[in-house]
Amino acid sequence: MEHNPGKYRTDLWIDWCPGCGNFGILASEIKALEELNLEPSKIAIVSGIGCSAKIIHYINANGVHSLHGRAIPFAIGIKLVRPDLTVIVNGGDGDLLGIGAGHFVALGRRNLQMTIILHDNRVYGLTKGQAAPTLPLGVKTKALAIPNIYTDINPIALAISSGYTFVARAYAFDSEHLKEIIKKAIMHRGVSLVDVLQPCVTFNDIHTADYFKKKIYKLEDEGWDPVVRDPKDIEEKALNAIRKSFEEEKIPVGIFYENSLLPTYEERLKNVIKSYPSISPGTTKIEVNGKSIFDRKLFESVFSDFIIDTE
Ligand SMILES: Cc1ncc(C[n+]2csc(CCOP(=O)(O)OP(=O)(O)O)c2C)c(N)n1
Ligand code: SF4
Ligand SMILES: [Mg+2]
DSSP: OOOOTTTTBOOOOOOSOTTOTHHHHHHHHHHHHHHHTOOGGGEEEEEOSSTGGGGGGGBSSEEEEOOTTOHHHHHHHHHHHOTTSEEEEEEEHHIIIIITHHHHHHHHHHTOSEEEEEEEOSEETTTTOEEOTTSOTTOOOTTOSSOOOSOOOOHHHHHHHHTOSEEEEEETTOHHHHHHHHHHHHHSSSEEEEEEEOOOTTTOSSSOHHHHHHHEEEGGGGTOOOBOOSGGGHHHHHHHHHHHHTOOSSEEEEEEEEOOOSOOHHHHHHHHSTTTTTSOTTTSOOEETTEEOOOHHHHHHHHGGGOOOOO
16 A cells, blocks of 8 residues: 555644644654555544544544543444454543443453554533543542542553453553554553543643653653563452552653453454354345345344254
8 A cells, every 4th residue: 555644634723722732632643644654545433422432534534533531342243244344443431431431341251352442531622621531530620519529430440440452551642652552552462451641631631741750750651561471470460550540749751551462352263153254144134126125044043053943
């Protein structure tokens, strides 16, 4: 395929506040896709609802702006019927860890090959600054009448304990580093999370670019080794990564945990449905001239292992 550096850009007006961390995520994601040299028609990006969710309109690839909290189930459906596509979910902390938290956990258990990019601004940006699930307990951002009364979720710890096999944190305004992490996440065999610390200049006056600049350090600079090389080390590596992710005096960014030893959901499916994914529901003909057809041979080839002989 011919390399065309501008092919993921659109000329749409970008509807975010000037200075928003979403610009950093957009730039890094576009650069990552360019450098991986993937064909835009072979990429599907799914979002829910939020400022972050608008990103699908600013990247020239297949995009679905779905429902609040439901980006992951949409993405799972797309990946299962079109296993040939690279599937990415972009979502806010409210979207993925509030209303959509159940789907976030269930995806980890599947280890389906896709990448979740979490826009972690710790507020509900689109609806004017309410506390998001990642806002720490006791913190009062400017739109809150009183300090936050909820305990916050640590996305890294939640992802690792849910079964995600590539778990990283990055910073929206360190584009080069974020781009490299997105590339690795997309190339990972299994489900990956990139938790992106994203300043919201309009509603989060606590976790600002200045705040992050003072606190962030890179895991790789202290020789952190996230890779699981032997199944017997899974528990230790996972626990160490979770412990590390709770550091707050200084905030570590980089890859916390990487495990390519577990089977993906696609591989697990293939074990029980022999014809998957060669006969994919997304590319199989189900109608002729507007009339649905029933292809017994196809049906039997897909479900042969499940047909119970009652005679
Ligand atoms: C079912 C449903 N409930 C609530 C809303 C209202 N709503 C829209 S976006 C949003 C939260 C957005 O916050 P987040 O997901 O963190 O995204 P951000 O705007 O911060 O990027 C809410 C509660 C909605 N659109 N649909
Ligand atoms: S409200 Fe916050 S998250 Fe939304 S566009 Fe503005 S700065 Fe970005
Ligand atoms: Mg948010």
